[in-house]
Amino acid sequence: MSLLKQEKNLLFAALVAAAGFALEHTLMEGGRLIAAAVALGLLAVIIGVALRVAHHAEMLAEKLGEPYGTMILTLAAVAVEVVILAIMMLAGGSPTLARDTVYSALMLDINGILGIAAIIGGLKFGEQPYNLDSGNSYVSMLLVAVGVSMFVPEFIPADKWQAFSVFNIVAMLVLYGLFLRLQTGRHSYFFSYSQPGRHDEDEHDTAGIRTGKHAGLLLVSIVLIGILSELLAAFLGKGLEGSGLPTIIPAIVVALISASPEILTAMRAALDNRMQAVLNIALGASLATVVLTIPVIEGIALYTGQPIEMGMTPIQSTLMLLTLLVAAINLNDGETNAIEGYTHAALFATFLFLSGIGL
Helix, strand or coil: CHHHHHCHHHHHHHHHHHHHHHHHHHHHCCCHHHHHHHHHHHHHHHHHHHHHHHHHHHHHHHHHCCCHHHHHHHHHHHHHHHHHHHHHHHCCCCCCHHHHHHHHHHHHHHHHHHHHHHHHHHHHHCCEECCHHHHHHHHHHHHHHHHHHHHHHHHCCHHHHHHHHHHHHHHHHHHHHHHHHHHHCCCHHHHCCCCCCCCHHHCCCCCCCCHHHHHHHHHHHHHHHHHHHHHHHHHHHHHHCCCCCCCCHHHHHHHHHHHHHHHHHHHHHHHCCCHHHHHHHHHHHHHHHHHHHHHHHHHHHHHHCCCCCCCCCHHHHHHHHHHHHHHHHHCCCCEECHHHHHHHHHHHHHHHHHHHCCC
8 A cells, every 4th residue: 555655646647548548539539629638638647657767766776876876767768768759650650750859858958957957056056066077978979979860861862771770770879888888887987976075964774775666666657658658649649730830849748758757856966966966867868868769769660661860950950069069168177057057058948949930
């Protein structure tokens, strides 16, 4: 009973999923407005489950320590994103859905999470230190990953995309494998920071944290999100049909769902003066999104023969280049502040505005 009370979000989500599949045909017949209302309700339920993903990932993080903690959180978020994207693609999603989702996720992680965290942390503490080696490592690997996976495809002829997709899948997986070895091996200290004068008052007794329980519930949560996402894809498609809303809206929804476990954790870390954790979450999730999500989606496209477009539009390319350039400049001194946060927040606001007008 105690477990059921703690996991009431998961229980409610399971009931919603059962009811949704039972009533799907009837609700679809109700028209576009009802479908849109159901899609909004499903989105709220999925975010509720995503918050449980964050909780269980945080418990595992506390048990295992850094850098494994934020790695688990970012991998859980990427798993959610991959599940939702795969389901929406197999349901006949737009060829640009994967590209727009990865692009939206990068804007949300780098400009949204990192920018807002630097603002609220900077207003409270002034300058917040982090390990400079981690900032340099993340930005350089992001430049390579985004460049190869999303800039180069703009110039690949249509009859060569399959060959390039195979190369890109292998290249991205190798890149992430090397990054994991870097993050967990001899250079793991790049991704941690011991703040001078800070004692271990934030460390808790982890003896009562049961790894198997939280890992199992984490997997259950991700499976539930996948089931609910199948319903969301159907109702969202019906709700947006003929609405005239920008086609990037479903991609932003997917990015928001997958990032929701990270947002809360990053904001708490910023207010606790742990900017290293914010960097590990925001930039680690960005890197994992590119080097894990894109290979999976391209693999599905190759297997099913469904065409996808990974090359960005000129406006997307411009905003992405600005984002990576600003990140490289801001993350070159080992400290963040509110002014640096404002620069990323301005880019995030630009992304939202351009998306809102369909660009």
